[in-house]
Amino acid sequence: MSQQDGPLFFVGIDWAAAEHAVCVLDHTGKKTAAFTIDHTAAGFTRLAARLSGLGPAERIPVAIERPDGRLVDALLEAAHPVLPVKPTAIKTWREAEVLSGAKSDPGDAHVIADYLRVRIHRLRPAAPLSSHTKALRAVVRTRSELVEARIAASNQLAALLDAHWPGAKVIFANIESAIALAFLTRYPTAASAASLTEKRLAAFCTKQGYSGKKPAAVLLTRLRSAPAGTLDPVVSQGIQDAVLAQVGMLTALNTGIKALDRSIAEKMDTHPDGEVFQSFPRAGTINAAQILTEWGDSRAAFDHPDAIAALAGITPVTKASGKQRGVSFRWACNKRLRLAITTFAANSRHSSPWAADIYNRARASGKDHPHTTRILARAWIRVIWRCWQNHTPYDPALHGGAQHQVTQPTAA
The missing domain is CATH 3.30.420.40 (ATPase, nucleotide binding domain)
Incomplete structure (x- = not known):
């Protein structure tokens, strides 16, 4: 210039x-x-x-x-x-x-x-985002932050129950689930559940619309077989306040995440690239939105799939000096995009024979799961980039590599 x-x-x-x-x-x-x-x-x-x-x-x-x-x-x-x-x-x-x-x-x-x-x-110039992508990014990133907050709150509640009422932690599979939080709201301490019977627990589950397959007898056995909880009335009052505070926080987080899930679905339906990113196997709505918001919609900014792969930290870094040469993990990248694209790649192998073949061959060569997932993610980036550039949803029938996997057994 x-x-x-x-x-x-x-x-x-x-x-x-x-x-x-x-x-x-x-x-x-x-x-x-x-x-x-x-x-x-x-x-x-x-x-x-x-x-x-x-x-x-x-x-x-x-x-x-x-x-x-x-x-x-x-x-x-x-x-x-x-x-x-x-x-x-x-x-x-x-x-x-x-x-x-x-x-x-x-x-x-x-x-x-x-x-x-x-x-x-x-240096790479910042690519201006469309209003659709800005709106979607705000919702998706906020949802991710709420999910991280929910994980932290769940761990705090689990630690509290471990210390004072272990049975309440194990009675249901997920401590942040609606049924587990409802149970803790009704029975926040071991003392409050001291007179709980199988009949009462069954009635509680029915009232809450519990859809699990475990009968009340099994749930009660889980509760009673765990170490006994604190029964001291003074301590129990403090535990009750602490548990209810944690339950309130998790309930609010669950409500917020569900609301953002609905918002993401609505915005993906109206986003010009929403159909493209949701068309890939096992991408779903949330994961597709996570990829789209970090990928962006400026086609001029990414004129080759390798640019996206580098942005996502999928391509390794080569270091050479004299006779020494090494290839290492790329730390400097958009970590949100890396998480989103590798999550998609790992899930895609369960629906795409082409993706499964790449994954299996990489594993057979001795690479571990994270490395193999990045290899598969890089392969998917080339496919996603082409569909994105052409504004065309993914079609396995038009994907040469996928078609090869379909026809290979017949040819053999």
Whole structure:
């Protein structure tokens, strides 16, 4: 790219919660401007006005240590190329360039701008997302956070019951299930369930609409065969308060997750790429949405499936020096996308003979399950990318590799 059509200036922004430091360098590295803006609408407007005075927005790239957020959205909407940079990369660059070790917000903004100026050809611009994808991403990521919170709350409740009433933890399969929480609401302590009989437990299960296959007699045996719970009345009152608080938290989390599940289903039905991502074997709705929101919908940003594979951390990293050469796990990646795509890949082998064949051959060569799953995920990324680029749902009949698996036994 020539200087005539290349970047005019390079902008580095040191992001903070309330105030952002901004540094502008020209193509020689000379500082053109340095100022701060508040994290407010007025601050964003001031930034846009200062940058617009330098030239066309598309020729003024901006580097920032965040891939998303309202500041990033404002810069993208103003047509600036936004290039997210990793804090660890900036830290290493600062240590090499600032020999004194001095550090400040304006200094960091200068380091980021200089990093952008020197390495812009190695950085990937942030791809603007459509409104459909932004809405879906907000719901999907919030759901993931609630699921993590539910796991933590379940573990806390399990630890509480282990210490004071082990039977209540094992009577039902899942401690966060509706029936288990209803049981703990009715019987929060061992003392409150001291007179529980098989008949009463059966009536309770019927009232709660329990759909498990275990009869009341089996459930009661589980409850009574566990170590005895605390019966001290003073301690029991404290346990009751603690258990009910945990039950209330889990009930609220379950309600929120179910509401977000419905929202995700609705948004996937209206998303332009929803049908494509839901068409793959065992993708379902939630997992397909998780992949779609992290994958994005900017086709120009990913002109080859290997770019997606690297973003997801599926491709390994090769390190070579002299006669030594090693291949290692890729840590720097979009971890949400990696989890989503590997979860899908692991499930797909149960419905797709093509996926099962790739998985089985990799396992037979001595690779463990996580490595094998990443190999299968990389193969699926090539297929998903082609369907995504063509706006075409997956059809096994048109998938050459899948058709080979179908026809091979007949040919043999």
